[in-house]
Amino acid sequence: MTTTVHTGTATSLGRQMLNKVPEVTLYFWVIKIMCTTVGETAADYLNDNLGFGLTNTTYVTGALLVALLVAQFRLRRYVPAVYWSVVVVISVFGTLITDNMTDRYNVPLTTSTIVFSIALAAVFAAWYASERTLSIHSIVTTRREAFYWLAILFTFALGTAAGDLSAEKLDLGYAVSIAIFGGLIALVAFAHYALRLNPVLSFWLAYILTRPLGASIGDEMSQNSKKYGGLGLGTTGTSYIFLSCILALVVFLSVTRRDATELRRGDALPEAA
Template sequence: MTSIASAGSSGAVAPLRRLSRVPQPSASFWLVKVLTTGMGETTSDYLVRTFAPELVVPVAAAVLAAVLLLQLRLRRYHPAMYWTTALMVSIVGTMAADVLHVGFGLPYLASVIGFGILLAVVFIAWRRAEGTLSVHDITTGRRERFYWAAVITTFALGTAAGDLTASTLGLGYLGSAVLFAVAFAAPGVVYALVRRGPVVTFWIAYVLTRPLGASVADWFAVPTPRGGLDLGAGPVSLCLLAVFVLAVALLSRRGRPSSRRRRHLA
């Protein structure tokens, strides 16, 4: 194999550039992100209504812990592993918000405020420890742990926010989907105009993808009296799963080096 290029005439070996452990923001990233949020919503609803919640919630949490540990052991971004972890975060985040509301009677507004405060705490701790919240710099294990702590909190926050607008505020699922679609697009438009605050605009958009995807999926799944199309949580989840598998396969194939590139790197 070819040797690593040396730095300068002294022959010192140049340090290897650390690879990103998470995907970079792009059109495909946002599309798959919204897809996982929608599938997480309907899959969670199907599981807790088909099986005993006392059994399903701990099992889902255990599966999330297992895939998250596997994800954290990787040194670079692997689409299949990353998006499987994101999907499990979506499912468990939905369950967490629903347990607080249904199981403990906590109002959705209180959940939004509580998860918002928790997310702020995560961001403050992350910023103090690493000096940046940029997703372009997730190249170490500690940064990735902060990243996933923020991601898990955003999913629970977004779930509560979607339920707040759809149920408590009476917008319904379609109305909520339109609201969050506009809100999701707004940070990108602002950034395109002023070219400032990329980290802030990214995380605002990231939070909003959760209620956006969940509202759209719920609109397809829930019964007509609740303002939906009554397709059912199970069928909607299966359709989204098929699209999810196809999307992740395409991302994995696109990220795989070509044979010419592999020969060049060898």
């Protein structure tokens, strides 16, 4: 799943950095899906259970995200605790973007899904036009890292809209939505391994699809709806379960560095995800 290329011409904006994102391993996908689940349940927990309200929750989460991104950008290598903290909070914030559009401004989920799809495509287009690569294994400059996190934000907003559209607007329910998005990820994996689909394209397709999958898993575990289904564990319990699992895995990876890509700018970098 790796193809070797050279990125010696990359502009570092005056900084020598190691690759700023983790190796794509089983740990990566497990934590990513759990982060997307937390993004769905934690947003509801802060908004409803703690009574912050949608606006205050958005402000608080946005401020926390900015602080974490500042810390992430100041680092010169991948640090699991900081990186995955950003992913968790950006997942919550991406969910809130969609929730604000739907609940505050009455934007239909069909419209927001299309809008976020176009926005994400625009980010990828600008990223490729500027850097000539969308590989996450070449995040060795500040500019590439900025494109990376902007793309991540829109994948979460898009995934929230698509997941809610599937489960609620189309009345498919949470379990059916899990099966649909899980099946689509399986198709991407098949296309990658059996049909030799471009590995960078495979990665981003799977990454985008894990968001609605995680959102549907979160809803299935936390909600209790006669119409859409759910196990009724509540947003509090579901959030704590997944946050505890994420914390345990991040501590493990921080100690073992099993998912670190310790390659310097100008070395041979894996172009694929």
